[in-house]
Amino acid sequence: MKLKLKIWRQKNNSTKGKIANYDIDNISPDMSFLEMMDILNEQLLEKGEDPVAFDHDCREGICGMCSMFINGKAHGPDKLVTTCQLHMRKFKDGDTITIEPFRANSFPVVKDLVVDRSAFDRVQQAGGFISVNTSGNTQDANAIPINKQDADNAFDAATCIGCGACVASCKNASAMLFVSAKVSQFSLLPQGKVEATERVLNMVKQMDEEGFGNCTNTGSCEVECPKGISLENIARMNREYLKAKAIK
Numbered sequence: 001m002k003l004k005l006k007i008w009r010q011k012n013n014s015t016k017g018k019i020a021n022y023d024i025d026n027i028s029p030d031m032s033f034l035e036m037m038d039i040l041n042e043q044l045l046e047k048g049e050d051p052v053a054f055d056h057d058c059r060e061g062i063c064g065m066c067s068m069f070i071n072g073k074a075h076g077p078d079k080l081v082t083t084c085q086l087h088m089r090k091f092k093d094g095d096t097i098t099i100e101p102f103r104a105n106s107f108p109v110v111k112d113l114v115v116d117r118s119a120f121d122r123v124q125q126a127g128g129f130i131s132v133n134t135s136g137n138t139q140d141a142n143a144i145p146i147n148k149q150d151a152d153n154a155f156d157a158a159t160c161i162g163c164g165a166c167v168a169s170c171k172n173a174s175a176m177l178f179v180s181a182k183v184s185q186f187s188l189l190p191q192g193k194v195e196a197t198e199r200v201l202n203m204v205k206q207m208d209e210e211g212f213g214n215c216t217n218t219g220s221c222e223v224e225c226p227k228g229i230s231l232e233n234i235a236r237m238n239r240e241y242l243k244a245k246a247i248k
């Protein structure tokens, strides 16, 4: 395949960025999108040019690092896959592909396609955990009966990989799908009930302090989420929040 690439290049957060054009040839449809980017970078290095900076780690769809906006969609044209799991067979010979970083004020550009998503880490640190007694008296998890539907819903919420596609595809740059997944994975389980009140209040407070927008129910986050995280989690987080506010 022969392709035209239009890629956002930006030296750092204090300089202006712009789209740069690259031609690339001999791309196999069986390559992953990131392998195609690797080939481009090898060619740039051979010419003595600066390679395109992009985030990646597991390349297996589980770490959430490979954030890219491809042809106007977070993680590209395929459904329920991350950029690293996207294959070149989803494009046609001669296509032009536009590649940009995930854009949101709370995700400042570090370089080219790399954005700083540490705002998500700080939201997690504000409450995305449970405190477990490790003194040796810990109750066996299997000794606590859990309704099957609750267990399934908690597991589905826990599959959020923190990629940030929900923020990047939302016109409000809202992080509510991410935060609600992190709240839901605990609020549905007995282990998460102990700290439930503090958790939802602290995580929502941190989310607001990081400058993420509010949800207006457009649903683009759910459509673009590579893990199919449901909007129902946002409704659950809102209920948890109102309950917590009534107590505090």
Ligand code: SF4
Binding pocket: 159, 160, 161, 162, 163, 164, 165, 166, 167, 177, 178, 181, 221, 224, 225, 226, 227, 228, 229
């Ligand atoms: S909710 Fe989906 S899109 Fe948002 S961070 Fe989690 S996995 Fe990524």
Ligand code: FES
Binding pocket: 055, 056, 057, 058, 059, 060, 061, 062, 063, 064, 065, 066, 082, 083, 084, 085
């Ligand atoms: S590189 Fe880990 S999810 Fe894509």
